Amino acid sequence: MSVFLGILHYFLNVIEIHNTFLLALVILCFVILAGVMISKLAVDPLEEHVNNLQNLSKETLHELNLPISTIMTNSHMLKKNMDNEKDLKRMSRIENACKMLQQRYNELDYMIKTQSLQELKESFDLKELVEQRVDFLKSVYPHMEFELDLESTFVTNDKIGLSKVIDNIIDNGVKYSHKINTLTIKLHNLTLHIQDYGCGMDEVELIHIFDTYYQSNKNMQGFGIGLSMVKRFCDMQKIKLNFKSTPNIGTTVLLDFKENECR
DSSP states (O other), rough: HHHHHHHHHIIIIISOOOHHHHHHHHHHHHHHHHHHHHHHHHHHHHHHHHHHHHHHHHHHHHHHEEEEHHHHHHHHHHHTTTTOHHHHHHHHHHHHHHHHHHHHHHHHHHHHHHHHHHOEEEEHHHHHHHHHHHHHHHHHHHHEEEEEEEEOHHHHHEEEHHHHHHHHHHHHHHHOOSSSEEEEEEEEEEEEEEEEEOOOHHHHHHHHHHHHOOOSSSSSSOOOOOHHHHHHHHHHTTTTEEEEEEEEEEEEEEEGGEEEEEE
């Protein structure tokens, strides 16, 4: 600050600037320069702190991957030699818990990569991805029946982000299915249909489903950010998203991947 005051004194008394407009301009330049310097002094430690947190997150994720894989591999080997029903159930619970940990690991890894603006698109068979997500969600919702009618469909997209979208849509379908515990999932002509047979929505509710924190049923537990995240991801990845719903009949979510087709 003393340096700035010294330079200002130099312009006022040594060079003797008496023009009011020019004097105001000089003072404004010094104020801006001082603001930039102060901002830099404030931001640099914060940027360093963020970088340290990112590095710690990457290192922690790397360290977590090995024990998760070890538990999964050894539990699978132990299960082969078991014939006691109670022990098999216990081992299945351990495997399911590891799958959930692996899912959290993938999500954290995904978040770090998106923050660093890495290109995450890859080519893959959407049919295989849907089957993988359904296999995982069967362990989370053992009471649900999943009717699959899928054809092989190769697309280019953000695979991990799309996994989160599919999980979210299926989770909503389960959440609002009260009497018929069945979800129908079809994949034909580059369009994914996820249909539930739950409470459904009217036209007024459909208008608000993408509002952050909106919930069709206020008594239903949930994070309230799911469909807004789904909409944002689909817009960014050029996936056409559409909802068809009728009260007391159910809801069908359609994801159109025609612009994502592998060519």
